[in-house]
Amino acid sequence: MLGCTRVRFFLDSDSVACSRIGNAAWRQVLATYYDEATINHFQKYHEPARYIQISQQYSSYSKIFVAETNGFVLGFCLLGDLQNPKREGEIYQLFVDPNHRREGAGTLLYATAEQFAREKGITKLRCDSAIHPETIRFWERCGFESKGDMIRKYPDGFEAKVVYMEKQFSWTKSSS
Numbered sequence: 001m002l003g004c005t006r007v008r009f010f011l012d013s014d015s016v017a018c019s020r021i022g023n024a025a026w027r028q029v030l031a032t033y034y035d036e037a038t039i040n041h042f043q044k045y046h047e048p049a050r051y052i053q054i055s056q057q058y059s060s061y062s063k064i065f066v067a068e069t070n071g072f073v074l075g076f077c078l079l080g081d082l083q084n085p086k087r088e089g090e091i092y093q094l095f096v097d098p099n100h101r102r103e104g105a106g107t108l109l110y111a112t113a114e115q116f117a118r119e120k121g122i123t124k125l126r127c128d129s130a131i132h133p134e135t136i137r138f139w140e141r142c143g144f145e146s147k148g149d150m151i152r153k154y155p156d157g158f159e160a161k162v163v164y165m166e167k168q169f170s171w172t173k174s175s176s
């Protein structure tokens, strides 16, 4: 499958697919580690309109990358905080269709996002990983280091347990 998979920037027409994949990942993969209230809370982060808003209104701060095979969206990655004065970006979301896990799409999406971040002068990426052990394994394979479990408090007051992870780059390309 990966041979004909390509990663490109998000188009508004991807919003429904991104929403479907984000919600399916919560229900089919992460539900073992998070309760119904948490899953319901995070559903609002996957509303189609939200992805369109991010790509249209916050394009200098965030980029959404989409992996597709012959027009079928396999997954997406939301990279953010690109204007951070400390040159620290964040992977806000990275989700792969549960029916296409372990085919390399996640790695391809991450590698594309990291390259983009490096070209913008970012020297460190953070992410709040789900506490799911396979997700943590994925981030470690991408070069991230776990800094431990923490309770993340979201702007609306909601709290969820995550694993805070970071990746520091060993070299810096001048920002463009």
Ligand SMILES: CC(C)(COP(=O)(O)OP(=O)(O)OC[C@H]1O[C@@H](n2cnc3c(N)ncnc32)[C@H](O)[C@@H]1OP(=O)(O)O)[C@@H](O)C(=O)NCCC(=O)NCCS
Pocket (backbone or CB within 6 Å): 025, 026, 029, 030, 093, 094, 095, 096, 097, 100, 101, 102, 103, 104, 105, 106, 107, 108, 128, 129, 130, 132, 134, 135, 137, 138, 139, 141
């Ligand atoms: C985590 C996730 C993005 C990984 O995407 P993916 O396309 O399945 O990952 P890849 O195929 O690129 O896997 C890369 C490596 O990660 C690790 N990995 C990924 N999925 C794994 C699994 N189910 N079990 C064990 N290791 C796994 C492996 O080391 C794998 O390399 P290998 O297949 O050569 O052993 C995807 O499983 C997902 O969407 N999970 C649910 C949502 C989620 O947790 N997103 C991250 C939010 S913080």
